[in-house]
Amino acid sequence: MSTRPARSGVTARVLDVLGAFTARTPALSLSDIARRTDLPLTTVHRLVGELTAGGALDRGDDGRYTIGLRLWEIAHLAPASTGLREAAMPFLEDLHEVTRHNVQLAVLDSADPGEVVYVERLSTRDAVSIVTRPGSRMPACATGVGLVLLAHADPADAERVLARPLRRFTPHTVCDPDDVRALLAQARAGGFVISDRQVEPVSLSVAAPVRSGDGPVVAALSVVVPADGTNPHTWVPAVRAAARGISRALGAARP
Amino acid sequence: MSTRPARSGVTARVLDVLGAFTARTPALSLSDIARRTDLPLTTVHRLVGELTAGGALDRGDDGRYTIGLRLWEIAHLAPASTGLREAAMPFLEDLHEVTRHNVQLAVLDSADPGEVVYVERLSTRDAVSIVTRPGSRMPACATGVGLVLLAHADPADAERVLARPLRRFTPHTVCDPDDVRALLAQARAGGFVISDRQVEPVSLSVAAPVRSGDGPVVAALSVVVPADGTNPHTWVPAVRAAARGISRALGAARP
Numbered sequence: 001m002s003t004r005p006a007r008s009g010v011t012a013r014v015l016d017v018l019g020a021f022t023a024r025t026p027a028l029s030l031s032d033i034a035r036r037t038d039l040p041l042t043t044v045h046r047l048v049g050e051l052t053a054g055g056a057l058d059r060g061d062d063g064r065y066t067i068g069l070r071l072w073e074i075a076h077l078a079p080a081s082t083g084l085r086e087a088a089m090p091f092l093e094d095l096h097e098v099t100r101h102n103v104q105l106a107v108l109d110s111a112d113p114g115e116v117v118y119v120e121r122l123s124t125r126d127a128v129s130i131v132t133r134p135g136s137r138m139p140a141c142a143t144g145v146g147l148v149l150l151a152h153a154d155p156a157d158a159e160r161v162l163a164r165p166l167r168r169f170t171p172h173t174v175c176d177p178d179d180v181r182a183l184l185a186q187a188r189a190g191g192f193v194i195s196d197r198q199v200e201p202v203s204l205s206v207a208a209p210v211r212s213g214d215g216p217v218v219a220a221l222s223v224v225v226p227a228d229g230t231n232p233h234t235w236v237p238a239v240r241a242a243a244r245g246i247s248r249a250l251g252a253a254r255p
Numbered sequence: 256m257s258t259r260p261a262r263s264g265v266t267a268r269v270l271d272v273l274g275a276f277t278a279r280t281p282a283l284s285l286s287d288i289a290r291r292t293d294l295p296l297t298t299v300h301r302l303v304g305e306l307t308a309g310g311a312l313d314r315g316d317d318g319r320y321t322i323g324l325r326l327w328e329i330a331h332l333a334p335a336s337t338g339l340r341e342a343a344m345p346f347l348e349d350l351h352e353v354t355r356h357n358v359q360l361a362v363l364d365s366a367d368p369g370e371v372v373y374v375e376r377l378s379t380r381d382a383v384s385i386v387t388r389p390g391s392r393m394p395a396c397a398t399g400v401g402l403v404l405l406a407h408a409d410p411a412d413a414e415r416v417l418a419r420p421l422r423r424f425t426p427h428t429v430c431d432p433d434d435v436r437a438l439l440a441q442a443r444a445g446g447f448v449i450s451d452r453q454v455e456p457v458s459l460s461v462a463a464p465v466r467s468g469d470g471p472v473v474a475a476l477s478v479v480v481p482a483d484g485t486n487p488h489t490w491v492p493a494v495r496a497a498a499r500g501i502s503r504a505l506g507a508a509r510p
Contacts, residue, residue, distance in 0.1 A: 010265040011305035018329050026332045050266035055366050058334075067333035069364060069372055074273050075330030076390020077281045078322040079313075086388065090380050097352075109324060111310050117324055124345065133341065135331020 010047075013039060017047050018056070018067070023136060027064040080107055080119045084219055087249040088120065088210070091242040095223060096122040098238060102130045102224040105210075106145040113153050114161040115139060116146040119219065128203045128226040139167050141180050144195035144207030145220035150180075151187035152209055152217035158184065172197040192240055194232045195222075203227055206235040208243035213251020221246065265302075268294060272302050273311070273322070278391060282319040335362055335374045339474055342504040343375065343465070346497040350478060351377040353493060357385045357479040360465075360501075361400040368408050369416040370394060371401040374474065383458045383481040396421050396435050397428050399450035399462030400475035405435075406442035407464055407472035413439065427452040447495055449487045450477075458482055461490040463498035468506020476501065 020028060020036040028036075034044040048065060051057040055070030075081070088105050096103040105120040117137045123130060132138060140146025140161065150158045162177040174180055187193045187209075195205045207222035221243045223235050275283060275291040283291075289299045303320060306312040310325030330336070343360050351358040360375040371394075373387045387393060395401025395416065405413050417432040429435055442448045442464075450460045462477035476498045478490050 009305050011269055011302055012309060014266055014269055015306075015309040015311055015325075019325075021329065021332045023332060023337065026334065026337050047266055050264050051270075054267060054270040056270055058365070067330060069333065069335060069362065070270075070274075070366070071326070072330045072333045072335055072374075073372055073390045073392065074276065075322060075327045076388070077276045077278060078324065078327045079281065080324060080327055081390065082278065082281050082388075089378070093351075093377070093379070096348075107324065110313070111325070117328055119327075122344075122348070124348070133331070133337075135328045135336065137328065 013037070013043065014047055014051065017044065017051065018071070021067055023133070027060060027062075027066050029064050033065070080117075083250065083253060084210075085120050087253055088219075088221070088246045091245045091249070092120060092122055092221070095221075095238060095242045096124075099223045099225060099235065100124055101127040101226070104130075104132060104145060104205075104222045104224065105219055106143075106149070106222075107219045108140065108146075108149040108153060109137065113140065113150065113157040114164065116143060116149060116220075118145075128224065129200055130203070130224050131199060138199070141166050141175075142169055142173050142195070142198045144193045144205035144222040144224075147180070147183050147193045147195060148187050148207045148209050148220040148222075149217065151184040151193070169199045170197055170201050172201070174198060192236050194236075196232070197227050201227070204232055206232055206239050208236075208240045210243050210250070211247040213247060215251070218250070219246075268292070268298065269302055269306065272299065272306065273326070276322055278388070282315060282317075282321050284319050288320070335372075338505065338508065339465075340375050342508055343474075343476070343501045346500045346504070347375060347377055347476070350476075350493060350497045351379075354478045354480060354490065355379055356382040356481070359387060359400060359460075359477050359479065360474055361398075361404070361477075362474045363395065363401075363404040363408060364392065368395065368405065368412040369419065371398060371404060371475075373400075383479065384455055385458070385479050386454060393454070394422050396430075397424055397450075397453045399448045399460035399477040399479075402435070402438050402448045402450060403442050403462045403464050403475040403477075404472065406439040406448070424454045425452055425456050427456070429453060447491050449491075451487070452482050456482070459487055461487055461494050463491075463495045465498050465505070466502040468502060470506070473505070474501075 016037045020033045034041045055068045057065045058068040092103050103122045106116040106118045109115045115137045118132045140150050166175040193207045203224050204227040205222045205224045209217040210219040212218045271292045275288045289296045310323045312320045313323040347358050358377045361371040361373045364370045370392045372392045395405050421430040448462045459482040460477045460479045464472040465474040467473045
């Protein structure tokens with residue numbers, strides 16, 4: 001998870017405490033939190049106490065803390081959930097049913113366009129391996145959804161992303177900025193991206209942009225399927241049609 | 256949404272600002288927030304600025320604020336998401352496929368056992384009307400999942416809930432505490448609940464408990480289907496089997 005610069009104020013410290021929790025470590029002790037946030041233990045003790053009283057954190061029997069239900073509720077008021085996910089779900093489910101693998105919906109992090117955040121991910125017991133889940137994030141350049149989103153992002157933002165070193169996951173991860181630029185241009189021209197074995201050697205993703213009606217690209221949709229020699233272009237029409245369906249639903253939902 | 260007593264400290268005020276956002280009003284101006292929290296506008300301005308800098312709130316082009324993506328990410332680290340939802344999803348999807356209506360997964364609010372919070376809700380375009388979505392909450396006594404959860408909650412907590420007036424939604428909503436007690440006893444004896452037209456006159460729910468392995472009840476699963484004269488008991492075995500499947504998955508996942 002990207003780190004953010006330190007800021008002053010209690011609010012910033014509260015967010016630092018909440019930000020100490022990660023997917024790999026969803027349960028933390030006071031000492032864990034103090035270590036990760038670099039805050040004094042007394043400060044952490046007080047903030048954690050107040051957050052627990054407010055339901056933003058829960059205290060387990062083992063004395064460790066987890067993110068609380070109240071935060072879960074509040075977070076579901078985010079437009080990514082109320083508007084985007086709601087409109088997208090029927091299309092995600094339909095696409096999921098016909099692919100029988102993984103279907104994903106993601107947005108670009110407006111604070112850091114180099115990363116995408118997954119809003120939804122549908123999978124099946126027999127689906128090809130997938131590393132993402134709702135709420136997780138990935139480098140944009142290494143994913144189909146990320147490449148689609150970057151292709152339609154502010155070009156200055158995209159260039160800033162490409163000015164930084166690109167993280168490698170497999171021998172197929174595209175790490176050369178010029179190669180990424182070519183993929184972004186293809187994405188704009190063709191209306192889709194095939195991200196081939198960039199994250200895991202066993203899978204590829206086929207992604208398409210989701211617009212708000214006829215407006216700007218607000219999200220990206222992808223299927224993640226086995227890289228087993230089947231022609232990935234088979235998936236392109238279904239993914240593009242689903243993305244268009246979500247775009248229409250978002251356009252209809254606008255007040 | 257239940258209101259919480261006022262507490263001192265900046266953390267409490269931060270949570271009050273976040274808590275001002277509701278499903279009906281997911282976008283708020285500074286004045287809206289000040290009005291709802293009873294905080295001075297200058298305080299709201301400062302807190303909202305700090306929350307926006309930290310990504311917990313996003314500022315829209317119209318000057319109104321929404322819950323931010325960063326909060327969405329953090330909230331997905333809640334055990335309700337990482338453990339419960341992850342384990343439950345395949346079973347929810349299977350049940351969803353065979354019922355073609357609505358499938359829900361909910362937990363009791365440990366801070367207020369009188370209410371349930373929905374962790375997941377799968378629906379279809381042609382499903383019978385449903386008022387819930389992930390992150391929303393309902394009075395426990397009026398729902399199938401709530402009755403199942405109350406049936407297995409601490410009896411003292413259940414009695415405290417029944418000591419308060421029960422909210423009516425339809426002519427079929429069970430508002431008499433003794434009638435609710437009978438339903439809770441049936442739930443424990445039979446392993447399921449049929450909640451008949453308590454929330455909307457067009458639908459009923461069939462609910463069953465989800466345990467952590469062989470341990471305590473941690474959640475409830477339900478289908479919401481049309482109240483169209485079809486025998487609701489038809490759904491009982493499928494719902495109970497899915498709930499057992501999730502329970503086994505949760506037991507296997509325990510470290």
